[in-house]
Amino acid sequence: MTKSKMTSMQRVLTTLDHQEPDRVPFFLLLTMHGAKELGMGLKEYFSKAENVIEGQERLQNKYGHDCYLGFFFAPIEIQAWGGEVVFYDNGPVNSGEPFIKNIKQINTLEPPVISDSPVLQEVLKTIRFLHEKAAGEVPVLGVALSPFSVPVMQLGFEAYLELIYNEPELFDRLMAVNEHFCIEWANAQLAAGATAICYFDPVSSPTIIPRELYLKTGFQVASRAIAKIKGPIATHMASGRALPIIDDLAKTGTGAVGVSADEDLGILKQACCDKISVIGNLNGLEMIHWSREEAARTVKNAIDAAAAGGGFILSDNHGEIPYQVPDEVLLAISDAVRAYGYYPQRLAGE
Amino acid sequence: MADTTRKFKNALLSSDPDAADAISEEYLASKTALDFAEEVVVKALDEIGDGWQKGEYALSQVYMSGRICEDLIDKVLPDESGLRKGKPKIALALLNDYHALGKRIVYAVLRAGGFQLIDYGRVEAEDLVTRVIEDKVEILLISVLMLSSALQVKEIVSNLKNAGHKVNIVVGGAPFRLDRKLWQEVGADAVGYTAADALHIVHSLEGGNRND
Numbered sequence: 001m002t003k004s005k006m007t008s009m010q011r012v013l014t015t016l017d018h019q020e021p022d023r024v025p026f027f028l029l030l031t032m033h034g035a036k037e038l039g040m041g042l043k044e045y046f047s048k049a050e051n052v053i054e055g056q057e058r059l060q061n062k063y064g065h066d067c068y069l070g071f072f073f074a075p076i077e078i079q080a081w082g083g084e085v086v087f088y089d090n091g092p093v094n095s096g097e098p099f100i101k102n103i104k105q106i107n108t109l110e111p112p113v114i115s116d117s118p119v120l121q122e123v124l125k126t127i128r129f130l131h132e133k134a135a136g137e138v139p140v141l142g143v144a145l146s147p148f149s150v151p152v153m154q155l156g157f158e159a160y161l162e163l164i165y166n167e168p169e170l171f172d173r174l175m176a177v178n179e180h181f182c183i184e185w186a187n188a189q190l191a192a193g194a195t196a197i198c199y200f201d202p203v204s205s206p207t208i209i210p211r212e213l214y215l216k217t218g219f220q221v222a223s224r225a226i227a228k229i230k231g232p233i234a235t236h237m238a239s240g241r242a243l244p245i246i247d248d249l250a251k252t253g254t255g256a257v258g259v260s261a262d263e264d265l266g267i268l269k270q271a272c273c274d275k276i277s278v279i280g281n282l283n284g285l286e287m288i289h290w291s292r293e294e295a296a297r298t299v300k301n302a303i304d305a306a307a308a309g310g311g312f313i314l315s316d317n318h319g320e321i322p323y324q325v326p327d328e329v330l331l332a333i334s335d336a337v338r339a340y341g342y343y344p345q346r347l348a349g350e
Numbered sequence: 351m352a353d354t355t356r357k358f359k360n361a362l363l364s365s366d367p368d369a370a371d372a373i374s375e376e377y378l379a380s381k382t383a384l385d386f387a388e389e390v391v392v393k394a395l396d397e398i399g400d401g402w403q404k405g406e407y408a409l410s411q412v413y414m415s416g417r418i419c420e421d422l423i424d425k426v427l428p429d430e431s432g433l434r435k436g437k438p439k440i441a442l443a444l445l446n447d448y449h450a451l452g453k454r455i456v457y458a459v460l461r462a463g464g465f466q467l468i469d470y471g472r473v474e475a476e477d478l479v480t481r482v483i484e485d486k487v488e489i490l491l492i493s494v495l496m497l498s499s500a501l502q503v504k505e506i507v508s509n510l511k512n513a514g515h516k517v518n519i520v521v522g523g524a525p526f527r528l529d530r531k532l533w534q535e536v537g538a539d540a541v542g543y544t545a546a547d548a549l550h551i552v553h554s555l556e557g558g559n560r561n562d
Binding site: 086088089090091092094095096097098152156157158161164165206207208209210213239241243244261262263283284285286288289322323324 | 365402405407408409410411413414446447448449450451454495496497498499501524525528529531532
């Protein structure tokens with residue numbers, strides 16, 4: 001029996017409740033393609049909320065995916081901290097030279113005040129407009145970088161790993177400052193109308209640190225931060241593996257996990273069971289070369305592996321689709337979801 | 351894996367430099383520093399890199415292992431020992447961005463493998479081409495994090511070729527790991543998915559498989 005058509009919001013909430021909606025919801029997490037739609041360079045596009053609002057509206061109309069993304073680029077938080085960012089013509093905005101040049105600076109580090117940050121205010125304005133536009137029918141996603149992962153941009157990866165291993169007191173102090181900011185920033189986005197917060201936490205992935213260390217560090221940080229964020233959370237591992245820590249992730253209070261293309265989606269879904277939902281795991285980099293047929297086949301395989309019973313949102317593996325992915329591929333993904341994604345789905349192996 | 355190498359690997363995975371030091375001292379009582387580098391250090395790092403690729407170990411363990419080995423090898427096999435001579439001229443660069451972790455790991459592993467190399471740090475494509483020509487580099491290892499940087503390798507390959515400079519270009523980094531055809535698309539000669547891969551590739555090129 002075909003289910004009656006749902007709005008994107010109903011579809012997403014139903015699947016997050018581990019029930020089957022009318023069809024598999026899908027998130028095309030497009031940050032940069034809006035600039036292409038508007039015929040702008042990325043620096044100009046991200047310079048004001050109006051551009052991103054227009055970009056998100058056009059992308060949602062074009063592909064019919066199930067979210068608006070109120071996210072500009074990851075290092076926008078670094079800009080708020082006073083760090084530099086680097087714009088490219090054809091790729092994501094990157095963080096510049098780390099602004100913590102000596103770990104002793106951590107002792108006096110103070111978090112940014114959101115109301116004093118023009119760039120964060122542009123993000124909040126975007127979320128407010130998208131929330132209004134969505135009228136409760138399309139989820140608006142906000143993003144907060146995990147206090148445990150953002151130091152890669154604050155200090156640089158090497159210095160941060162050395163801090164984790166060798167400087168426990170400074171590590172604790174940095175986490176305290178970052179947690180304060182992360183909670184404030186996530187709650188500001190929720191207050192502006194974000195439906196949920198994507199908590200980007202790749203450093204917690206077993207790809208980056210061993211589980212034993214995660215349990216003493218990233219797990220504790222996430223548990224404390226998520227408890228104080230006043231809305232639903234999806235933790236994203238940004239291409240990092242998640243399978244060995246699925247049960248731990250569920251205990252942090254997150255409702256979903258964005259998973260890697262390096263892991264088997266069916267096994268991940270089984271491990272998540274009805275504890276948390278799975279978001280993923282189309283390989284964004286491979287998408288660049290996909291034909292329509294490859295896109296359709298890959299989408300179908302993902303749906304076959306993970307859609308039964310709900311608890312699944314089809315998306316990419318990194319939380320941001322590369323600028324180089326052609327519109328035709330995105331359209332092919334969108335068409336394939338409509339071709340293969342209607343419920344009821346048969347359980348894998350049936 | 352020999353008992354010494356297994357113990358050494360465990361010391362690295364536990365990020366225990368003192369234990370690694372003690373194992374090296376015991377080994378060096380009866381063998382040479384080069385034996386230690388090749389039979390113990392490189393094999394342990396190889397296993398750890400391979401384990402990371404399979405999802406058994408974490409990048410932080412790969413990094414800390416490389417750092418411990420780098421310090422240890424600098425002590426037992428210093429540049430002035432003469433044992434690093436006769437190797438091809440190798441340079442290592444991070445293209446465009448500030449995420450130097452991958453390059454640092456490769457640097458540590460190649461040093462531990464007895465190679466001497468020039469570290470260009472973070473460079474832009476144009477500057478890299480100039481320096482490679484000036485320094486007469488024979489093997490160039492390029493580390494990237496961003497896809498946009500990976501795509502710039504194409505331009506580097508082309509500019510070096512147009513300048514008539516013969517060099518083997520080995521690439522590595524997340525975009526190449528996630529898209530297994532990308533290294534060919536940008537015209538690199540080889541790709542390494544782990545630092546140990548980089549070491550094997552350099553060994554192979556040293557053994558006569560270089561462009562000429």
